[in-house]
Amino acid sequence: MYLVHNENVPKLWSKVNLDEPLDSKPIATNQGFLFTSMYGTVIHATTARTGSYLWRVNLAIPTSHTPVCDNKHAFILSDDGRVVALDLQTGTQLWGSYVGHVDQIVGVGKEHLYIQNDRGSLSKLRVSDGQVEASSSAIVDMVIPNSVTDRLFIASKDGHISCLRESGSLQPTVFNPPKKS
Numbered sequence: 001m002y003l004v005h006n007e008n009v010p011k012l013w014s015k016v017n018l019d020e021p022l023d024s025k026p027i028a029t030n031q032g033f034l035f036t037s038m039y040g041t042v043i044h045a046t047t048a049r050t051g052s053y054l055w056r057v058n059l060a061i062p063t064s065h066t067p068v069c070d071n072k073h074a075f076i077l078s079d080d081g082r083v084v085a086l087d088l089q090t091g092t093q094l095w096g097s098y099v100g101h102v103d104q105i106v107g108v109g110k111e112h113l114y115i116q117n118d119r120g121s122l123s124k125l126r127v128s129d130g131q132v133e134a135s136s137s138a139i140v141d142m143v144i145p146n147s148v149t150d151r152l153f154i155a156s157k158d159g160h161i162s163c164l165r166e167s168g169s170l171q172p173t174v175f176n177p178p179k180k181s
Contacts, residue, residue, distance in 0.1 A: 016045045016052045023064040029088065034074055036063050042076055044091060055091035059084055068105045068113075073127060075113060077105050083115065085130060097130035099123060106143040109150040109166040110173055116140060122154075149173060 018037055026035035031054055032046040040059040045052065061078040068075045073094065074086040081102040085094040101118040108114070112133065113125045120139040123132050144153035144161075149172035152164040165172070 016043060018043065024066040027067055027069065029069055030071070031088075034067050034069055034088075036065070036067055036076060038062060038064060040076075040078070042067065042074065042086065042091065044074070044088070054089075057086065057091040057093070059093070065104070068108055070108045070127075073108075075105055075108065077102055081118070083113070083125070083130065085113075085127070095130040097125060097132075099125065099130075099132050104143070107150065107152045109169070112166060114152055114164075116143060 018041065020037035020039050020041055022035065023038045024036055026033040026045070029044065032044060034042070034044050036042050040061040040063055042057045042059060044054040044056075046054050059076060059078075061080070061082060061084070063076060063078050065077040065079070069088055072088055074088050076084045076086065078084070081100065082096060082098045083102055083105065084096045086092065087094055099115065099117075102115045103118045104116050106114045106116050106122070108127065111127055113127055115123050115125060117123065120141070121136050122138075122140055123135040125131065126133050140154045141157045142155045144155060150166065150169070151172050153161060154164065155161045
């Protein structure tokens with residue numbers, strides 16, 4: 001992965017050599033970029049010009065999914081439906097959960113990780129330990145990505161859109177707050 005900084009002309013800013021096939025997209029974090037290889041190597045790359053990455057972990061699980069993160073955790077979904085939580089600062093594995101054929105991670109809130117299984121129903125896992133706290137038998141046709149707040153937007157094929165929030169959350173958690181000038 002190459003990071004290029006545009007200063008009149010594009011020039012190489014930083015580079016990370018993975019030496020493995022990459023099938024997912026990197027995501028931005030406060031410290032840099034997070035990405036996974038097809039063989040389960042997770043790299044938290046820095047945007048600093050002097051270094052290549054903050055940490056590198058090999059989970060030895062195949063994955064082609066883009067990671068999901070909040071301010072403290074990185075969540076990795078394997079191709080066989082397992083979810084792994086890593087500490088975003090150190091890369092230490094916090095928990096691994098096999099909750100049954102997870103198809104995608106649809107969002108993360110203050111206390112919960114929201115997943116969709118291969119049948120289309122939603123479940124909520126506790127961020128602290130990966131245990132399933134609740135599941136829905138309703139089928140969700142489409143989840144609309146939301147990288148700005150913790151609100152989940154889901155849509156049905158007939159055009160009905162719903163906004164979900166964590167219990168007790170009056171205001172959305174803003175993941176990318178505006179900087180004061």
